[in-house]
Amino acid sequence: MADQTGPNVVLYTRNGFAGPMATMVREQYPPAYTSVSGSYAPRILDLHGLDPDAFADPRALPVAVLSDAKFSVEVNYRREPSPFALRNVFADEVHVILGGTATLETEFGVLAVEKDDLVLVPRATSYRFSDITGELREAILVSETQLTSVLEVGLGPLKRKTTPTPYADPSVRSGGYETVIRHGEEFTSVFTDYDPLPTIATDGATLVSKININDLRSIDMGSGLLLPPLLFDDHTTNTLIYDLSARSGDRPPVHCNADYDECILFLAGPGKWGSVDKPGLITHTPKGFPHQGPVENVPEGYRAILIETRSKLRVTAAGHEIAQLAETDQYSVHPSQTQSV
Numbered sequence: 054m055a056d057q058t059g060p061n062v063v064l065y066t067r068n069g070f071a072g073p074m075a076t077m078v079r080e081q082y083p084p085a086y087t088s089v090s091g092s093y094a095p096r097i098l099d100l101h102g103l104d105p106d107a108f109a110d111p112r113a114l115p116v117a118v119l120s121d122a123k124f125s126v127e128v129n130y131r132r133e134p135s136p137f138a139l140r141n142v143f144a145d146e147v148h149v150i151l152g153g154t155a156t157l158e159t160e161f162g163v164l165a166v167e168k169d170d171l172v173l174v175p176r177a178t179s180y181r182f183s184d185i186t187g188e189l190r191e192a193i194l195v196s197e198t199q200l201t202s203v204l205e206v207g208l209g210p211l212k213r214k215t216t217p218t219p220y221a222d223p224s225v226r227s228g229g230y231e232t233v234i235r236h237g238e239e240f241t242s243v244f245t246d247y248d249p250l251p252t253i254a255t256d257g258a259t260l261v262s263k264i265n266i267n268d269l270r271s272i273d274m275g276s277g278l279l280l281p282p283l284l285f286d287d288h289t290t291n292t293l294i295y296d297l298s299a300r301s302g303d304r305p306p307v308h309c310n311a312d313y314d315e316c317i318l319f320l321a322g323p324g325k326w327g328s329v330d331k332p333g334l335i336t337h338t339p340k341g342f343p344h345q346g347p348v349e350n351v352p353e354g355y356r357a358i359l360i361e362t363r364s365k366l367r368v369t370a371a372g373h374e375i376a377q378l379a380e381t382d383q384y385s386v387h388p389s390q391t392q393s394v
């Protein structure tokens with residue numbers, strides 16, 4: 054809170070990290086607000102807080118908690134394999150595994166997934182989870198604009214990238230199978246008398262891949278500010294996903310993003326990002342809302358990702374069940390909300 058006594062340098066940014074920036078020196082601390090009236094406000098959502106009964110039916114589909122037409126954050130809890138394959142034909146999906154383990158079966162092969170994996174499933178790829186242990190919990194980042202996994206293993210921060218392995222038995226499995234095609238907000242089922250997923254061999258570009266957030270080295274740049282590593286690129290720049298794990302450097306200044314909503318999804322400790330210390334918490338700061346955010350130089354370490362999107366995210370009805378108003382200094386629940394409860 055010491056930063057709340059001025060003067061404060063306030064950064065105004067166009068186009069996220071890429072555009073012109075301007076600074077103001079102000080006596081006020083712009084993130085501070087006493088209350089809000091209306092829906093346009095920063096929030097913190099607990100992605101583990103949805104009612105598990107909503108997912109009890111194996112046919113249950115992911116639930117959006119933050120969304121607009123081009124991008125959404127969705128949640129899925131699953132104890133049993135789904136009785137169908139899913140194919141999103143209008144959007145790419147990054148599955149962020151929050152808990153449990155499973156085998157992800159895709160047309161490009163199979164992948165074992167575990168907590169803190171970030172799995173890119175490009176649009177028009179059929180997939181299904183099997184061999185679930187515990188409860189598979191995931192946040193799914195659903196993007197109408199194309200997402201590309203840009204970090205490769207080498208001299209940069211990434212130590213490992215995993216791609217699907219061939220099916221142990223790709224022979225035709227007969228029986229009744231269903232593929233649910235997701236086209237925007239609508240769903241169509243296609244039925245076949247064979248399993249549509251197994252593939253004998255693949256070649257060419259790697260389209261399905263996963264990285265684990267714990268396989269990223271942190272880069273020590275001493276003091277100053279450093280752009281975080283970009284994990285998933287979008288050539289339209291609508292939605293960009295970065296590693297925002299603990300790192301050296303100065304605390305970010307107070308800033309206001311003119312063009313981007315900002316979400317930070319906390320994945321793992323042991324350290325804390327300000328007041329955020331529970332895996333599965335996600336903050337949402339809408340564009341044009343002043344914020345600072347806590348110190349990122351946390352010696353104990355933590356793992357988090359940053360999602361920047363031009364989309365105008367709204368908290369959905371399901372999202373409101375798990376959302377609380379947030380202050381934007383340390384990202385704790387806003388005092389106006391704790392006082393009223």
Ligand SMILES: [Fe+2]
Nearest residue numbers: 308315344346
């Ligand atoms: Fe920010």
